[in-house]
Amino acid sequence: MFNKILIANRGEIACRVAATCKRLGIASVAVYSDADAKAKHVYACDEAVHIGGSMAAESYLQIERIIDAARTSGAQAVHPGYGFLSENEDFAQACEAAGIVFIGPPVDAIAAMGSKAAAKALMHAAAVPLVPGYHGDDQNAELLRGEADAIGYPVLLKASAGGGGKGMRVVERSADFAAALTSCKREAASSFGNDRVLIEKYLTRPRHVEVQVFADTHGAVVYLFDRDCSVQRRHQKVLEEAPAPGLSDALRRAMGEAAVAAARAVGYVGAGTVEFIMTGGDFYFMEMNTRLQVEHPVTEMVTGHDLVEWQLRVAAGEPLPCSQEQLQLSGHAIEARLYAEHPARGFLPSTGTLKHLRMPDGVEFTIGALPGGPRAPVRIDSGVREGDTITPFYDPMIAKLIVYGATRADALQRMSRALQACEVVGPHTNVEFLRRIVASGPFVSGDLDTGLIERHREALFAPAPKPLDAALALACAALLEREGDAAGGAKCGASPWEALAHWRLNGGYQRTFNWIDIESDAPLAVTFVRDGAEQTLEYAERRAPFAWWGGGEPHEYGATLGNTRVTGRVLIDSDTFHVFCRGEALAFEWQNLLAHAADAEHGEGRLTAPMPGKVIAVLVEPGTKVEKGAPLIVMEAMKMEHTIGAPAAGIVSEVLYAVGDQVADGAQLLVLASE
Known part of the structure; x- marks a missing residue:
């Protein structure tokens, strides 16, 4: 076994690999960019080496710098994680040339599976079922369109060297093919440095089921069962579970054996995932990922094996820890990917500081079980901490939330409760959408x-x-406590001498709190009244007795409103009150009339960037007449393309950014004048 390894990655997977190294007594070395100087993974490892600028191309994709870091640190092996250089044959070759073990498959296997077209040919020879399509070398646009016409629409355009939903387009009709091909090739070249595409028949209502395989250097190959990854947005997975629901034993075995045949066909070694598309009882090979998958924890939970440990042992030349007959499924696991993004805005990435981050009670990086051991009901894999910043440079994942149950119903119930316990203040998240x-x-x-x-x-x-009523009561409680005696600190049971600000010689005390519900932008006026020892809240013509108290823990509050009792947590960010109660998250902005209110400018014809990113195409010029919805500018952020369309018909009077420019969230991109 190795004494020291370098982890050529960042975020939660770097932390995840470091945790297994620590358990096995292996020293770990982190690499980091400028943006990640204080990142969690840097502190999770025993050593850390700076490798360049914030952009991935300046750091995590710099092969020579990573090899130098491994040499100077004395690392015997490199674990690539997933993404970045994990499936880069040049990187694997460079490690080999430097005498450093690459914890992954042989270079030839990466090359074979890195080209989707070549992979399809190999799978055809190995009798692995394939979706009808075109996987040839000729990339002439007219030929490609002719192949698509022959296959029949809808078809799926896919970057041959791609993955993660990048460089992928569904084309519904022949007339749309040329534009889709141009966009697909541009995104493929940007993401993978290779604009080659392949075409497949687009199957309606397919399932995405993948099989985890493992092979060692002694000729053994096994499958660790299957995962369903069908729930996706923008061709990227959102929820994954193991085992895949509804598969018969015969179908599960057939898919597993096909995955093993695929691995044998390329002389595979290490951890790999064979992805199938499935309709009914039929399944077809899509691709093979020559690395550990993001969703590997659900397989660990239902098999009880640490897949990172398996990777390390296989890379060190040891045989697989188990034979196929020894592997068993137990229970059900579900993984939810918690992202900083706007689901209602097309899942655009969101950036910002994690001002508050609270996850459900769980165990970080604990495998579901070693054989015969207890299973952790909740596992959290995360590469960030409260106070960290989600930047535009990398994937906006905050955490992976993994739950285990004896049955799928148990796991579903546990996931629902775990998501209710997630609290994030800062960037927008997909927590509610996941729920x-x-x-x-x-x-x-x-x-x-x-x-x-x-x-x-x-x-x-x-x-x-x-x-709403319960959340407003808690928000008012938090505001009253923040302002103390000066505004009305009349806690439940407080001494009358502590409520002097409410005392009036000939009457009670009354104050109206003006709130804005941030989600709906709706004004909410809540009137607080104290008359002697009695307190009430009045909202929307409903008036009820009111009492409140602060909890023993920070941010915890309780209140009674009439006969209803509510408890929850309130996080205050300036004049924004984030309320978490009854499994829901609400946010209210207190309209402090004594403070200056910034006037938001929303001028007609103003077009702004929906997120920070880089301009990669400008499709119009001053004087261009456009219709509503016409594409104007293409931006790239978080490795994805986003097209900015015209909000109304008009004439472009000014373009404010050029190709290659970096733009901030909300920056005005161009000016559109009325016709």
Whole structure:
């Protein structure tokens, strides 16, 4: 076994690998960029080496700098994590040339599976089922369009060297093919340095089911069962679970054996994932990821094995810890990816400081079970801490929330409660959206497919009732406590001598708190009245006795409103009060009439960036006449393309940024004048 390894990655996967190293007594070395100088993974490792600027291209994608860091630190091996250089054959080759063990498959296997077209040819030879499509070398645009026409629409354009939903487009008709091909190739070149594409028949309502495989240098190959990753947005996974619901034993075995055949076909070694697309009882090979997957924890939970430990042992030349016959499934696990993003705005990434971060009670990086051991009901894999900043440079994941239950129903219930316990103040998150999916009828019943979110969009994004009265009561309690005696600190049971600000010689005390519900932008006026020992709150023509108290823990409050008692937590950020109660999150802005209010400028024809990023295409010039919805500028952020469309018909009078420019969130991009 190794004495020291370097982890060529960042975030939660770097922390995750470091945790296994620590358990096994292996020293770990982190690498970090300018933006990550104080990141969690830097402190999770025994040593850390700076490798460059904040952009991934300046640091985590710099092969020579990482090799130098491994040499100078004395690391015997490099673990690539996932993303960045994890599936880069040049990096694996560079490690080999430097005499450093690459904790991953052989270079030839990476090369074979790195090209989706070559992989399809190998799978065809190995008798692994394939989706009808075109995987050829000829990339002539007219030929590609002809192949798509022959396959029949809809078709799926995919970057041959891609992954993670990047460089992927669904084309519904021949007339849309050329534009989709141009966009797909541009994003593929930007993300992978290779604009080659392949075409597949787009299957309607398919499931995305993948099989975890492992191979050693002694010729053994096993599969560690399957995972369902069908719930996706923008072709990227949101929820994953193991085992995949509804598979018969025969189908599960057939998929596992096909995955093993795929691994053998390329002489595979280490951890890999064979991804299948499934309709009914039929399954087809999509691709093989030659690395550890983001969703590997659910497999660890239901098998009881540490897959990172397996990687280290196999890379050190040891045989696989288990044979196929020894591997067993037990229980059910679900993983939810907690992202900083705006679900209602097309899942655009969100940035900002994590001013408050509280996760459910759980165990960080604890495997579900070693054989015969107890299983952790909740596991949290995270690469950030409270106070860290979600930047525009990397993936906006905050944490992976993994739960285990004896049955799928148990796991669902546990996930629902765990999501209710998540509290984030700072960037926008998808917590509420995840809760809605987990509680939705299709997900609960296991009616899964990759179009679930789009098909149920209306229900998943519909306004939902929230405990407004209870949350307002807690917000008022927090405000009263913050202002103390000067504004009305009349806590339940407080001495009358502590409430002098409320005392009046010939009458009671009354004050109206003006709030804005941030989600709906609706004004909410709440009147607080104290008359002697009695307190009331009046809101929307409803008046009820009111008492409140601060909890023993920071940010905890309780209140009674009439006959209703409520407890919760209130986080105050300037004049914004974030209230977490009854499993819901609400936010109110207190309209402090004594302070200056900033006037928000929303001029007609003003077009702003929906997130920080880089301009990669300007599609118009001054004087261009455009219709509503016409594409104007293409931005790249968090490794994804986002097209800015015209909010109304008009004439472009000024373009404020050029290709290559970095823009801030909310920056005006161009000026659109009325026609």
